[in-house]
Amino acid sequence: MVTIFADRMENTRKSFIREILKVTQQPEIISFAGGLPNSALFPAEELAAAAAKVMSEDAANVLQYSTTEGYLPLREFIARRYLEKNGLEISPSEILITNGSQQSLDLIAKVFLNKGDNVVIEIPGYLGAIQSFSIFEPEFLEVPLLDDGIDIDILDKTLSESDAKLFYTVPTFQNPSGITYSQEKRVGAARILEKHRVVCVEDNAYGELRFAGEDVPTIRNYLENTILMGSFSKIIAPGLRLGWICANSPIMEKLLIAKQAADLHSNYLSQRIICQYLMDNDIDEHILKIKDAYGSRRDYMVDMMARYFPEGISYTKPEGGMFVWVTLPEGVSSMDLFDLAIKENVAFVPGSPFYTTEGAGDNTLRLNFSNSDPDEIEEGIRRLAVCMKKLTS
Structure with a gap:
């Protein structure tokens, strides 16, 4: 049939x-x-106040189409926070506002994956990423997680025996396991990925939610060829559907094209409300x-x-x-x-x-x-x- x-x-x-x-x-x-x-x-009250302020002061612009990259003051806030929290010098031009982390995954997959391409993932791995990547029909290569992060030896062996393009990871409070990579595992993974010239996609949706132990640097701190993902869903509210991708200029150029084709730009009203909230309140x-x-x-x-x-x-x-x-x-x-x-x-x-x-x-x-x-x-x-x-x- x-x-x-x-x-x-x-x-x-x-x-x-x-x-x-x-x-x-x-x-x-x-x-x-x-x-x-x-x-x-x-x-809720603070977001309501931010929404009222944005609408009363700039409704004509807030309700209009906007740029694909996203609201510049919001991207500048994210860039400053990367510097303050992670010691990463990232330009606002390297940040793209997305409709949540799930769209970030979709755009990354669109830009990189052809049918049959190899993608290395942690096992157990984030279900949302598995589903999003599956649309593009890659071959998944599974690497198990240990108590302190990815199995470095199996990662190296897997990359040696394949032509993988991407390694997708949630190294901090991983979904679903809750595991966090040690600093040694982050450094080890970065060196292996650099050796094999594989792009790291580092999803950090939960990184701000540490309630025990000590903070550790991102993989991006050790590997420049890393695409960082972040989200306001876990630290403000998921219903506003805002996340972001941080990537170097050659990758960002392709992501912008994919974003334009997908939806022109992320919800501009949500961007302005969140930015106003961040300006008027102490997010920490x-x-x-x-x-x-x-x-x-x-x-x-x-x-x-x-x-x-x-x-x-x-x-x-x-x-x-x-x-x-x-x-x-x-x-x-x-x-x-x-x-x-x-x-x-x-x-x-x-x-x-x-x-x-x-x-x-x-x-x-x-x-x-x-x-x-x-x-x-x-x-x-x-x-x-x-x-x-x-x-x-």
Whole structure:
């Protein structure tokens, strides 16, 4: 039968998380599934004030078309912050404002990937990147994560045996595992990528959300041939849909062409509101509130897992971000666990969608701690533990 759809759509899966979220809209379900910031921490009043100010003072311009690159004062703010926080000297001309990190991934893939090209990814890897890249039909090369970051030896071997163009990584509070690369792993990865002339795509969506341990430099600090991605979704609000890409001039030139073809420019009203908010408020003070809230929720979730989970269950203890990664005993399926748990009105994301190899990660799962209060965390973990005991016994 002749199909009217492009071949690429046959090989791109639905987002498993988005499908789960349809189920978790039911109020009786305790959900650890979504990667959702806590809405109680959104600076709603401050954003409303910023929006009112922008509209009252400059509505004619705010509601008009704008430049593809994005609002210059906002790009200048991002550039200053890179210098202050990371010691990186980046020009505003090397920054492109996007409609969230997901569009950043799409534009990068459009610029670099032909069908069959090799892309190296961490395993487990960010599901949104896997889905976005899959549209362009690459060959994924998986490199496992260890407790302190990517397996350097396997990364080197993989790049030696392939002609990979890109290495995609979330080195700080990785989604889904919560793992953070050590400084040694960052330096090692940078040297290997430089040796093989592979572009690093460093997604730093969670980097500001550290609530334990010490900050470490970005991979970009050690490797100039790095595309940096950032987002306002985790530190302000995701509904405004604003992120950015930072890249050198030759790459930025291609990204701008792809962006123009996609949507001309990102939501200009959102850009102006966020920029006004940043000018009128102390973003570091706001981020500190988020970190305190998330840190206490992570501590409580880990404490409840230690109290209720049966023996043989291991889990990460992230120093920041929004996720805990759980590993069940070999042979115990997280999909089977999900089926039991949803009957008990608790949800999570099974681990398999975070792998590109069929059947891999079947005994793993991701839990989100940022969007639940302590009572929900304890009750949800208790219910989940009951289901685990049924499977493991």
